[in-house]
Amino acid sequence: MAAKRPLSVFIYWLRAAENRMPDSHSGCLDMIREMGLPVEPHAEALRDVDALVAHLEKWESRRSELDYETDGMVIKVNSMAHQKALGGTSRHPRFAIAFKYPPEQKETVVVSIEVQVGRTGKLTPVANLEPVRLSGTIVKRATLHNRDEVERLDIREGDRALVRKAGEIIPQIVAVVKEKRDGSEKPFAFPEQCPVCGSETSRQEGEVDVRCVNPFCEAQLRERLAHFCSRQAMDIENAGPSLINQLVDKGLVHDFGDLYALTREKLESLDRMAEKSAANVIEAIDRSRKAPLDRLIFGLGIPMVGTRTAKQLADEFGSLDAIASADAERLTQVTDVGPRVAASVKEYFQRDAAKNVVEKLRAAGVNMTQERRADGPRPLDGLSFVITGALSRPRDEIKRDIENAGGKVVSSVSKNTSFLVCGEDAGSKLEKANKLGVPVIDEAALARMLSQS
Ligand SMILES: [Zn+2]
CATH class of the missing domain: 3.40.50.10190 (BRCT domain)
Structure with missing residues (x-):
């Protein structure tokens, strides 16, 4: 594994027999270099503290020219005799200390602000920036995390803003340079609708994230398919994340119904899909046609309908069609269904996307009924x-x-x-x-x- 990765090292420590050990750290580095091993070429032995401070200052700006990332330097006592005298604690030596530069910050222009929709429906605002070189890479975008952060920064399109990398990795907006505004900046209105599907969004009490509530939103397809295939739902055990990703990426599956149109040939055309596993997936999908009604209801991913509510709905109504056509009042006759859950169920089945999926599943022969429990024997009632x-x-x-x-x-x-x-x-x-x-x-x-x- 490691051999395939483009890794390289600098050697910085030497252990030799006492009588062959150089008397300074820089002597050690020379010895390592003479052996033909790689040593960081910018290490320098400095005379005094002033020279050290000047050295650190010089590299604060120059470190971005290095062909590797660095967040600081290690300062060591050069004399081996002094190193030995200083010794160390159980954790670190007293003759070496790490110096960290403050994260590099640069000013750039916020070209635009857009909102992305994640796999769970979360809306994340992102700032598109005029490209700027920061800690060795070109930064073009920075996450704004959530609606609160946009408001806290009061960030606008056209603003000049300070950018830095959190932990030297993730670009972040530190602050907006408001003194440089000229009045042409456009305030950003956080969208009330999902930018992917146009559905309304909602923010749960006490949560910072705004989410798209449409269970059919394209952005959430992978997550929804994984849920549909999960053990507690349709139990299509062989449909793991990598398969689902490929099915979505290749455009083979746009909703649950499309799973049932998959063939072995289509699956075998995917990466890393052996004949045997393709057959297993098809078999698991086929088996799921007979899954109990409550698992199908749960698998549909109706907001606020968990396994228990799904079971109660199945028992009470006996068919998916009966649930889909029930009004809110009828739905609330189910033990766990209050007005909010009833509204959620009703809203779900009113969507055209839901109607289409249900018809696809029906055409594929997926089970949509069960015996109504009220009609069947209930020998354990009340126990x-x-x-x-x-x-x-x-x-x-x-x-x-x-x-x-x-x-x-x-x-x-x-x-x-x-x-x-x-x-x-x-x-x-x-x-x-x-x-x-x-x-x-x-x-x-x-x-x-x-x-x-
Ligand atoms: Zn959406």
Whole structure:
């Protein structure tokens, strides 16, 4: 790995037998150089503190001419005898100290300010600058972080501003040079709409970031696809970030529905995609057509609808179409759905983009219904369960079965717990259940309860 990277070093330290050791640090550097090893060519032995200060000052501006980045210099006592006498603490020697230059700052013109939309919908203002050389590279842009920062700086298009690199890496606007304004500068109005999709934006209370709320915003496609494919949603396990990136970059996928139009041939044309893994992805996508309704609802990424609400919606309505056409009042009959969630669900399905995606998914044969729980048997109605210990199936699955049968699964044992479902090697929960007199059952007993009707 390292051999492939263009790395180079300067050697600055020498260890030799006592009698061959030079008597100064500069002598050591000479010796290293004579051995043919690379030594930083600008190291200098200086007579006194005045010479040292002059040297540091000279390099403050000249360091940008070096062909590597540097944020300072190391000052060392040259005499080896003095070095030895000074010694060191457990952490550092007393004969050497690092000197750091203040970050280089330059004045330039703010040509324009634009807003970018990130993968999570976050709107980030960015200043486009008249190019300026800073700590060795040309800087053309600087992030303005968020709306508050734009207001704090009162930065305007046409302003002159001081730029520096934070940690010598990320260009930052330090301040606006307001004395140099001539009145032609244009104040920046932070957009009320998403610059990518035109949807409204929102800022949650207590948050600094403004976000695009459109779940179909192009800028958020990758993130949304990853969510749709995630384990708790459609569980398309082979669709990792690198595959999703390629699918989006190559224009093969514009929404969830397009996943179902992928073929092995299309996948095999992608980088690093072997025949075998292409087949696995297609198989996983195919399997997801039969995913339970609540996973589809969760996967759609409706704002404020998590796994639990998705499950309740599926149980209450029994089909995606019924949810999509329900009015807000009907939606709020679901336990976890308050007015805000209901509004979010309604708004989601009113979008043309949502209607298109739902139709694509339907055409692809994706499951959109389930038995309405109110109609099915609910043998565990009103009972609450705690699950503990090592079990034969994933805990998620057992939890789902209990909930499908009307039961509730909670995380800790109390006197209100109806049953503790207990596997191998149970610990404190079993102890507590015994102490509180909560009945303890095994998986087989649970299975019998589930099969009652
Ligand atoms: Zn948007």
